Amino acid sequence: MSNCTICPRDCRTDRENGRRGFCGVTGKTIKCARAALHMWEEPCISGDAGSGAVFFSGCPLRCVYCQNRDIAGAERGIDVTEERLAEIFLELAGKGAANINLVTPTHYTPQIIRSVQQARENGLKLPIVYNCSGYEKVSTLKMLDGIVDIYLTDFKYMDREAAAIYSHAPDYPEVAKAALQEMVRQIGEPVFDEAGMMKKGVIVRHLLLPNHLKNAKGVVQYVYEAYGDTVYLSLMNQYTPLPGLERWPEINRRVTKREYGRLLDYTLSLGVENAFIQEGETAKESFIPAFDCEGVLPEKPV
Numbered sequence: 001m002s003n004c005t006i007c008p009r010d011c012r013t014d015r016e017n018g019r020r021g022f023c024g025v026t027g028k029t030i031k032c033a034r035a036a037l038h039m040w041e042e043p044c045i046s047g048d049a050g051s052g053a054v055f056f057s058g059c060p061l062r063c064v065y066c067q068n069r070d071i072a073g074a075e076r077g078i079d080v081t082e083e084r085l086a087e088i089f090l091e092l093a094g095k096g097a098a099n100i101n102l103v104t105p106t107h108y109t110p111q112i113i114r115s116v117q118q119a120r121e122n123g124l125k126l127p128i129v130y131n132c133s134g135y136e137k138v139s140t141l142k143m144l145d146g147i148v149d150i151y152l153t154d155f156k157y158m159d160r161e162a163a164a165i166y167s168h169a170p171d172y173p174e175v176a177k178a179a180l181q182e183m184v185r186q187i188g189e190p191v192f193d194e195a196g197m198m199k200k201g202v203i204v205r206h207l208l209l210p211n212h213l214k215n216a217k218g219v220v221q222y223v224y225e226a227y228g229d230t231v232y233l234s235l236m237n238q239y240t241p242l243p244g245l246e247r248w249p250e251i252n253r254r255v256t257k258r259e260y261g262r263l264l265d266y267t268l269s270l271g272v273e274n275a276f277i278q279e280g281e282t283a284k285e286s287f288i289p290a291f292d293c294e295g296v297l298p299e300k301p302v
Contacts, residue, residue, distance in 0.1 A: 001027030006140050007060035007106050008175050023107035024058040024074035030108050030115075031057035031077040033070075035088045035295030037097055042234055042276045044198040045099065045129060045152065052097025052126065054088060055291060056104050061133045063156070063167045065209070065251055067240060068104070071291050078296045085115040086122065088295065093126050098197055099150065101129040109140050116147050127199055134204075135172055136179040141186070151183040151202045158218030162209075166248070177222070180204065184227055190274075202227075203276075205234040208263055210241075211250045216263050224272050233275040235263060240288070 001016035004027065013019045015027030025031055037050030045051050055068070057077030066072045080088070089100050100119075105112050116128055127149035134154040155176050157163040163172035183202050190201030206219045216235075223231055237260040245252040264277060 001110070006109055006137070008135055008137050008169070008171065009060055020074075021060075021107065022062075023060045024062075024072075025107060027111075029079035029081060030085055030111050031074060031079050032085070032088070032296045033057050033077040033291040033293060034289060035092060036289075037092070037095060038101065038289065040289075041101065041131075041152070042203060042232075044192065044196055045101065045150070045203075047098045047195065047197050049096045049098045051099055051101040051129065052089070052092030052095070053101040053103055053131075053289075054085075054092075054105075055289070056102070056108055058107055059104050059133070060106050061135045061167050061169060064248060065166060065239070065241070065245060067242070067288055068291075069242065072104070076291050076293075078293050080296060082111050082115045083118065084298075085111070086118040087298070089115065089119040089124055089126075090122060091295065093124055097126060099127040099129050100124070101131055101152070103131045104133070105130060106132055106136060106140065109143060113143060113147050134176040134179060135167075135169060136175070138178050138182045141179060141182045145186050148186070149200050150198055151187060153180065153183060153202070153204055155180065155204050155206055155219050155223060157215060158222060159212070159215040162212060162215055166209075166251070177226075180223070180227075180231075184230060189230055190232065201232065202230070203232045203234050205236060207236045207239055208255050208260055209239060209251050210253050210255050210259065213259055213262055217266050220263070220267050220272070221270065224267075224270050229272075229274045231274070233267070233272060235260075235267065235275060235277050237278050 009022040011022040013021040034055040038053035057071045058074040059072040129150040130148040131152040157172045164170035191199045
């Protein structure tokens with residue numbers, strides 16, 4: 001943390017002594033914006049009970065169209081200790097969570113590892129879901145071997161130009177490929193319980209951007225040709241253009257039914273069998289939770 005190289009930005013910021021990295025946060029504590037049951041993940045993650053989602057503040061990627069922009073810049077959230085984070089995991093388990101879902105966790109990886117270990121020592125049995133952008137260093141992922149049970153990862157771009165324009169990361173395709181290879185190496189074949197809930201596995205998400213069907217097809221083709229049905233695909237049409245995208249008019253609208261339909265047709269034409277799709281009008285702000293710090297502070301006794 002004193003010369004931070006946790007994410008591919010390699011900003012080498014002295015986060016240990018209070019300086020903010022590219023991710024927007026220091027390394028002293030862990031900033032959380034919400035810890036609650038979450039129903040809007042894939043069916044094998046949320047199920048009927050809900051996923052125990054912990055939303056972390058800050059982000060190493062910072063896409064211009066970010067759906068969680070309220071916390072990506074670390075403007076919202078409460079600082080907690082590793083001990084408190086372990087307690088949060090156990091509290092979510094007590095509420096019936098199907099798993100512990102770490103949302104945008106990359107820049108807190110060392111602290112999260114210690115918190116998971118502490119929670120497990122105190123009885124946590126739930127699968128750990130690492131819910132990330134796909135912009136991950138292999139060396140950091142190796143630290144998570146034996147900690148994470150499910151990788152729920154984005155694969156945003158095969159197009160380097162789009163990655164540079166929208167995420168300031170022209171190296172995204174190469175980084176994401178290497179990261180996914182390490183995730184699959186760690187996890188192997190997916191495992192489900194009798195109720196269809198994932199216990200181990202890798203799910204690759206792709207959020208279709210308007211006017212970027214070619215990029216989406218490239219992602220699907222790469223993932224399926226490289227990993228077949230070992231990896232589950234999750235193809236999303238929920239892209240929601242938020243205020244501030246006037247500089248990028250080509251993505252300042254919702255995805256059309258035709259665009260999404262063409263992506264699904266292409267996916268089926270490749271022979272993909274293990275994939276989640278979205279139906280109906282999903283591009284709405286109800287998919288963006290309230291980052292009101294629910295569940296972050298200990299509940300006061302009645």
